[in-house]
Amino acid sequence: MPHFDLFFKTEALRQRLEPHLGLIPPFFRFTVRTGTPEVRYFDQKDPMWKGFPFPVPAKTVYVFDDAIPARALGGGMDMRASIRVTREDTDDEALVLRIWHEILHAIGQPADDMARRAAEWQSISERLVWAAWQSLARQTDVPFWHRKFYSWLTERAESGAGGR
Template sequence: MPHFDLFFKTEELRRRLEPHLRLIPSFFEFTIRTGTPEVRYFDQKDPMWKGFPFPVPEKTVYVFDDAIPARALGGGMDKRASIRVTRDDHDDEAIALRIWHEVLHAIGQPADDMAKRAGEWQSVSDRLMWTAWQSLSRSVDVPFWHRKFYEWLTERAAEGQA
């Protein structure tokens, strides 16, 4: 099971979001901390990543707020992840899903490939619902589908599949 030190930049972020981490399966274990780990910054010339703090130590996740001027909402790779919480983020469960998404990236899972891999993770009833959902001009980029996909990716990781 992957274990991460999960840093919340402020005590306020920690109090707000820690209860929602229950959405993330127990396959992932977290030691919860408040503060800022050692970070580095991505390409400062790329407007998407300029100012985005990324943890240096392996097995570290950093959740930060808008006081840090960054544009990207999250990034994860090489057993590390960072997640930005904006002042417009009012759905704490959606933020927990964002954390789950980036932690999946941190362990090498293709968390951006929900639609591309739909045939692999969906049951027959999911496929029917997915098709009906889209026929109503609804976006599949919603928590309902993300949870199903992230659960599949987590099971895949637990089975040792990259």
């Protein structure tokens, strides 16, 4: 059961998002804090990551809202994750899904592979709904499908498949 120190840069971010952390299964445990952990910055020449703060200590997650030049909204690896909240982010539950996504990466789960692994995590009826959904020109990159996929990845991690 991974236990992370979850830092919210500001008290306002903490008050906004902490009430929604229950979306993330109890397999993940958090000690919630306000402030900034020790961070490092990714490749300053890469516009995707320039200025993006990433925690140094293992088992640390950092949620921040800085106006930074980086385009990345999140990153996770090696038991660490960082999540950026932008002014355009209005759906708090979607932001918590972003946190869940990055902590899945932090424990070595393939959180970017929702469509590629659909046959592994969907039931037959879900595959039919997925196909119908797409045939109506609906995007599958929505919270409904993310919750199902991230739940499957969490169960996969609990069983010891892939990741840490």
